[in-house]
Amino acid sequence: MTMNREGRPTRPEAAEDAGAETWTGNRALMLEEPLLFEIGDTRTTGVDIEAVGEGDDAHLAGLRRTRPIGLAGLSEPETVRHYTRLSRQNYAIDLGLFPLGSCTMKHNPRLCEKAARLPGFADVHPLQPIDTVQGALQLIAELGEWLIRLTGMHSVAMSPKAGAHGELCGLLAIRSALEARGDKREVILVPESAHGTNPATAAFAGYRVESIPANAAGRVDLTALKARLGPDVAGVMITNPNTCGLFEPDMIEISRAVHEAGGLVYCDGANFNAIVGRVRPGDLGIDAMHINLHKTFSTPHGGGGPGAGPVVFSEALTPFAPLPFVDKIQADGGDRYILVEEECVGEHHGRSFGRMTAFHGQMGMFSRALAYILSHGADGLRQVAEDAVLNANYILRRLEDLLDAPFAASGPCMHEALFSDKGFAEGMTTLDLAKGLIDEGYHPMTMYFPLVVHGAMLVEPTETESKAALDQFIGALRHVAERARAGDTSLKAAPFHAPRRRLDETLAARKPVLVYREQDTAEAAE
């Protein structure tokens, strides 16, 4: 018989030293990656372009470059590999459960991605003739109609680019409405259970911010709120469900009291995922609310450009809504969509406070959100909320024996479960637990927010996680929590298995290095 004598060993051989250092610093598929400027220097280019001679710079208004611009010269494969390698050191919703409280990190359905990539939606330009983008405008109008119906509100502004931008839009409308009646109010009340962006937005809009305390059950202290209302209060910014993951049961009473005192009610709709299809904010007396399409309607968090934070308005605020918006009219025996802009506002929209953005909003987010809504349907959206709340309560009840859950006694939570560091061994912190969770292969939960509990841990699993995925996460979190309670000091040095060990956040904040300079690098290397 013929015999191949060149076979290779196919079984692992026992070796004593399993953790030898590598020459490259790489650990197999875990690749170390230098900075762009360390790969390609600024004097070469990775692209083969013909040298530009002395020529005509008329097209550049006579301007010409006088010195090198200092870009790293990388070839295409070097560039692609650089970013691919970096991406492998990151965590993503496509890799696993992402329990970041208040952020609603749910799965992004691929159907929505497919819809967003249709050329008729993906390749439109905001300055195209209106006749050529009727489909895109119809999509914006239909999405707006869904948002109005789901929230029970009167109108919608689609152009704001994100949650905080939407908050600003809402407050500008409130201010316009108050000014229109000659009412100069200066104070916005923000409960402690509101999102952190709310006071920042109110201050940015020119208001003085005053805090309203939370009560023992983690809700707005209604008595304190009512006591503070008066002729100087422009409105309240309330987050419902609030950032403790709890529903504000006094919402109708709060709205009534604020309206009676002449103010208006802004609701931070970041947590709409918990109530979509179940509760209509319009029924709670809310005047303006933003909707984070990247949360409730599952457009990606960061989708190749800005996000989208449409704002829905009550009838009282509708006249002040920003331009532009899409309107449906009847023409030539059919529907036709027009853009209502400054040139064509009629008397109905003459009191609009202006523009939030140059154009109509973020098309890629609109197409994904409408695809999400249509593929779920009204009943499916209700189930989204129910499953999100169910998953969060499963986590709350499976962990409350090990992690202090300050508001668990007050009943079920909504879409997220809040824990505190009470019960940890002396010296062990929420940060240590979070770093331990990284070693277990999870992105940590939201930490140290909300401020109403010590060492807060805010866990939002979302509805897209299966029971098996939740059980595995709970197992990992229980394991790390037990170490924190027992005072396992090795947790202080975690993470051990991440691409980088624990970083010095203080040094990074005190001595930030934000710009690459070859000289700095040379000095640092010495």
Added chain:
Amino acid sequence: MSVYYSKEHEWIRVDGDVAAVGITDFAQAQLGDVVFVEVPEAGRRLSRGGEAAVVESVKAASDVYAPLSGEVVEGNQALVDDPALANSDPEGAGWFFRMRLSDTHEVNDLMDADQYKAFCDSQ
């Protein structure tokens, strides 16, 4: 020279009609590592309870309020250059600003060391 404390966790060292102001050891421990400080410029008028300085730690940004009314004599540039002083020597080299008081009687509304300690224990 006497040292007073405010409920906003500031210490105030009064010498004649000039007071040095900083944050207490309790405050710096609560804030964590201080990474940025903004102090008022000389000549700025401060009214009691108004914003006077900013202190930012890895955890949070906070305002430092004027515990008394008066005019700023000097901000601590050394603290701006090295915010870590607020952690390492909060009640010494980590002072924020010195001010000339417009009404020295206002100090009567502040706490002494024992009262402040009791106040912190109750927090």
